[in-house]
Amino acid sequence: MSTTVPEAAARLRDALSLASRGLVEREALVELVALAAVAGEHVLVIGPPGTAKSEAVRRAARCLGGQYFEYLLGRFTEPGELFGPVDLRRLREGVIEIETAGMLPEAEVAFLDEVFLGSTAILNTLLTILNERTFRRGSTRRACPLRVCVGASNALPEDDALAPFADRFLVRAFLDPVADARLEDLLAGAWGLRTDAPSTAAAPASMADVDLLAVAARGLDLAPVRPALAHAIRLLRRAQVNLSDRRAARVQHLVAAAAVLAGRTVATEEDLWPLLTAVPTREEQATARDVLRDVLARSRNGALRAAAEDASAGPLARARRLAADAETLLARGPDSPPADLASDPQVSPPDPREGFRLRVEGMLREIDAGFAPGSVPSELAAVRPRLLAALDTWRS
Amino acid sequence: MSPYRAAPDAPPADRDAVALGWQPRAAPRAVTALAAEGPVAAALRLRLLSLPDGSLSELRGVASADRIILLGAATKLPWIDGLIYLGRCPEAPTLLLPTALDATVPIGLLERALAARLAPLAPPFALWPSLRGETLACSLAEARPLERALLARSPSP
Numbered sequence: 001m002s003t004t005v006p007e008a009a010a011r012l013r014d015a016l017s018l019a020s021r022g023l024v025e026r027e028a029l030v031e032l033v034a035l036a037a038v039a040g041e042h043v044l045v046i047g048p049p050g051t052a053k054s055e056a057v058r059r060a061a062r063c064l065g066g067q068y069f070e071y072l073l074g075r076f077t078e079p080g081e082l083f084g085p086v087d088l089r090r091l092r093e094g095v096i097e098i099e100t101a102g103m104l105p106e107a108e109v110a111f112l113d114e115v116f117l118g119s120t121a122i123l124n125t126l127l128t129i130l131n132e133r134t135f136r137r138g139s140t141r142r143a144c145p146l147r148v149c150v151g152a153s154n155a156l157p158e159d160d161a162l163a164p165f166a167d168r169f170l171v172r173a174f175l176d177p178v179a180d181a182r183l184e185d186l187l188a189g190a191w192g193l194r195t196d197a198p199s200t201a202a203a204p205a206s207m208a209d210v211d212l213l214a215v216a217a218r219g220l221d222l223a224p225v226r227p228a229l230a231h232a233i234r235l236l237r238r239a240q241v242n243l244s245d246r247r248a249a250r251v252q253h254l255v256a257a258a259a260v261l262a263g264r265t266v267a268t269e270e271d272l273w274p275l276l277t278a279v280p281t282r283e284e285q286a287t288a289r290d291v292l293r294d295v296l297a298r299s300r301n302g303a304l305r306a307a308a309e310d311a312s313a314g315p316l317a318r319a320r321r322l323a324a325d326a327e328t329l330l331a332r333g334p335d336s337p338p339a340d341l342a343s344d345p346q347v348s349p350p351d352p353r354e355g356f357r358l359r360v361e362g363m364l365r366e367i368d369a370g371f372a373p374g375s376v377p378s379e380l381a382a383v384r385p386r387l388l389a390a391l392d393t394w395r396s
Numbered sequence: 397m398s399p400y401r402a403a404p405d406a407p408p409a410d411r412d413a414v415a416l417g418w419q420p421r422a423a424p425r426a427v428t429a430l431a432a433e434g435p436v437a438a439a440l441r442l443r444l445l446s447l448p449d450g451s452l453s454e455l456r457g458v459a460s461a462d463r464i465i466l467l468g469a470a471t472k473l474p475w476i477d478g479l480i481y482l483g484r485c486p487e488a489p490t491l492l493l494p495t496a497l498d499a500t501v502p503i504g505l506l507e508r509a510l511a512a513r514l515a516p517l518a519p520p521f522a523l524w525p526s527l528r529g530e531t532l533a534c535s536l537a538e539a540r541p542l543e544r545a546l547l548a549r550s551p552s553p
Binding site for chain 1: 418420424426427470473475477479495496
């Protein structure tokens, strides 16, 4: 049965929507992994431990439907743990060959946690896999079906020797712990992960869809959007944002993939937002959001909504989300204590008004820490006095 | 010796001096501390006195008659209206700056200039714009766990 590009894009969109269900503030990461898979690029995720990096990548891998390989690297990880053991029968014949079945060289989607801890031998072999999609070790030479590799680390490497390897990860995602205001969503989502049957996250998309979209992206006409892209890159360079020639050129892969996933046959200025994800450091991404605010204001993508919004709006997106959370909190008011606690005479139930006060104060702390007094976006500035009034009501 | 100094915001006699200003950041720093002055510091002192001992012991700080700087995990720091939240900068590890503001001068130079200007006070230093618009600096080297008795004894501004 032949599939059209719009059908494949629609399936991937549905799969992403399913994969993101229950995740809090990690929807954009799931979408970026899918974008990179279609673009043939790789993703580096930087964030502290326990920020659901691996869960988001696993969800993305399930949604893409490919052969998945995941490994936590350490200083003493042997190459065989990633690439497969030496074939002992062939070794008796004096030939070093690697048995790659089920290992990284045969993966279509890979997740390598603490990727910069790998030894020189591991990183050199990985570099060839990431660059050329080829595995070379001993006398073993084989093409790798890898569509996307996601590397993760707590921080960008300080060692300059690792810079060329890190540069192969075009897409950079920086994660923070979930904001105070969304802790209830995080807890509910985590509980859902525990109770949901794994089958509910089965993939409606497949690697064939990804490949079809990748071919369409490679064939896309980028000429209409190239002047706007060049203008945006000039703005970044003027603001001292470091974007190497290689990264600037490869951003086109991401722009084309974003256009195809949005259902467009020609890339437009609405597809420029992935440029921001190619900016290599967290601080430079913040500057780039500011510098490119006008250029990226038109960003739209029905399939990658969270990623496009994150990249394009920055502080505005944060303000919108905070304002929406504040409205929800104010509408909900103090929660009743859980029924099982309320009915237990041995346990004094938590005071719902105290819980409400803590949540309102947590939200106000996030607003005050996130925005300087003169630069609070209007919708957030409008809701802040109502939060203060809610606290006054609580006190009286 | 008071750990506080007002960083001069008007260029002093040195003609090469650069005035320090502040501008909003696109992405906030992670919260690791807070600063309060004047009536906000007085309200904060009352708020701290209302906290249980367990919560107080999770905070460290320095204080003068009308200013308080607290250090602690973001979720342990209290909120009252008018506080300025501070965070560390990776580019200048001895400085704590407002989470939502950037200094208008290169941060590495600012760190070195501040260490020289405030000597013999030891780093880390907190730096923030006061309610009156001047920039305040404070050494956090002597920050210590909060004690209820000490808070209750401290003079109200």
